[in-house]
Amino acid sequence: MDERRPLATEPEADGRGAPADGEGRPVLEVRDLVKRYPGAEALNGVSLTLPRGTVLGLLGPNGSGKSTLLKSIAGLVHPDEGEVRVEGLPVGTATKARVAYLPEVDPYYRWMRVAQVLEWTATFYDDWEPDRAEELLQFMNLRRDQKVGGLSKGQRARLRLVVTLARNAPLLLLDEPLSGIDLASRARIIRGLIGQFRGGEQSLIISTHEVAEVEGFLERVVFLERGRIRLEGEAEALRVKHGSLQALFEEVFA
Amino acid sequence: MGGRGFTPRLDFTSTRPIYLQIVDEVRRAIARGELRPGDRLPSQRDLAVQARVNPNTVQRAYREMELLNMTETVRGEGTFVAQNPVLIRSLRAEMAQEALQQFLQEMRALGFDGSEIRALVDQALTGDGGGGASRG
Numbered sequence: 001m002d003e004r005r006p007l008a009t010e011p012e013a014d015g016r017g018a019p020a021d022g023e024g025r026p027v028l029e030v031r032d033l034v035k036r037y038p039g040a041e042a043l044n045g046v047s048l049t050l051p052r053g054t055v056l057g058l059l060g061p062n063g064s065g066k067s068t069l070l071k072s073i074a075g076l077v078h079p080d081e082g083e084v085r086v087e088g089l090p091v092g093t094a095t096k097a098r099v100a101y102l103p104e105v106d107p108y109y110r111w112m113r114v115a116q117v118l119e120w121t122a123t124f125y126d127d128w129e130p131d132r133a134e135e136l137l138q139f140m141n142l143r144r145d146q147k148v149g150g151l152s153k154g155q156r157a158r159l160r161l162v163v164t165l166a167r168n169a170p171l172l173l174l175d176e177p178l179s180g181i182d183l184a185s186r187a188r189i190i191r192g193l194i195g196q197f198r199g200g201e202q203s204l205i206i207s208t209h210e211v212a213e214v215e216g217f218l219e220r221v222v223f224l225e226r227g228r229i230r231l232e233g234e235a236e237a238l239r240v241k242h243g244s245l246q247a248l249f250e251e252v253f254a
Numbered sequence: 255m256g257g258r259g260f261t262p263r264l265d266f267t268s269t270r271p272i273y274l275q276i277v278d279e280v281r282r283a284i285a286r287g288e289l290r291p292g293d294r295l296p297s298q299r300d301l302a303v304q305a306r307v308n309p310n311t312v313q314r315a316y317r318e319m320e321l322l323n324m325t326e327t328v329r330g331e332g333t334f335v336a337q338n339p340v341l342i343r344s345l346r347a348e349m350a351q352e353a354l355q356q357f358l359q360e361m362r363a364l365g366f367d368g369s370e371i372r373a374l375v376d377q378a379l380t381g382d383g384g385g386g387a388s389r390g
Contacts, residue, residue: 055308187306190306191303191304191306194299194303194307194309195303197309212266215266216264216272216305216306216307216311217306217307217308218308219308219310236272236311239266239269239271239272240269240270240271241269242269243268243269244266244267246266246267247267
């Protein structure tokens with residue numbers, strides 16, 4: 001059962017260093033990515049292309065390389081081999097301004113208040129939209145005067161999402177935004193995401209092993225296993241064939 | 255009930271494409287009178303958020319309903335259930351057929367033949383469908 005399609009990752013001979021604003025150009029190109037950690041290989045030759053405006057689910061069990069792949073795209077991990085391009089540019093300072101990355105673990109200080117987290121983050125990014133942050137804060141049921149240290153796990157996850165979605169970045173990377181979070185917060189996070197996501201101009205990769213939660217939202221899926229792409233395809237086509245992505249996930253990783 | 259609160263019930267474990275499930279749900283709501291001609295449907299974004307599906311999927315469903323003449327979109331105002339008297343009649347007839355076929359299929363699978371099914375239906379309709387009926 002191999003649904004992989006030929007990947008259109010080969011750059012045209014004259015395509016190197018092409019300007020970043022090419023409309024038809026995929027927002028993300030990953031080629032032959034390898035990352036080794038002492039004693040383990042986190043990524044073992046991953047290639048994928050993300051067309052602009054797509055919602056991609058990066059699915060796989062724990063330890064399959066999802067986080068390493070997202071961190072490589074965000075520029076937080078340096079791969080040993082291969083190449084990542086965001087809007088045609090190699091990962092670096094320029095691409096960091098184009099990528100909004102939601103980490104799996106909280107990066108905020110416990111003594112900070114929600115308002116300080118927002119102000120602090122806003123100073124790093126030119127694409128920060130204060131009005132949008134405010135709207136998201138309300139939707140996510142968070143108050144500006146709450147202290148990070150006093151927030152529940154679900155509330156902290158919602159805060160991370162507020163901070164990520166308040167940026168008008170062309171590429172959003174969400175690393176396990178639903179992991180270990182109560183049902184009510186999960187529903188709110190998914191709804192907030194769908195409500196704020198700017199399809200067309202914005203592209204999104206969401207890594208998760210909670211497949212059922214995002215079943216209706218994904219357009220493409222990549223199944224990752226031990227650092228390799230096991231299966232890749234159109235979400236709706238796979239659903240029609242296998243019943244649900246959840247069922248397929250269980251089948252693939254049984 | 256106005257159309258704005260309409261939320262389709264979707265089954266993500268079904269092999270039926272999600273956009274068609276949305277169309278099915280609207281058809282059902284129109285046939286049952288839960289959505290009336292002229293009722294405004296939720297905005298595509300609101301429906302996507304409520305049903306937790308991709309906005310593109312909703313867009314596809316709305317386009318499909320437009321093609322089927324179930325809805326009319328007024329620019330800047332929204333999408334409305336079509337003012338089309340034939341629509342409700344034909345949707346009701348269509349859905350009655352579906353329900354009937356499903357029922358017959360189930361009864362035949364249980365081993366009842368035509369006359370037995372007819373008798374059981376008559377009995378149920380006259381209200382004395384108490385436990386007297388037995389097979390064979």
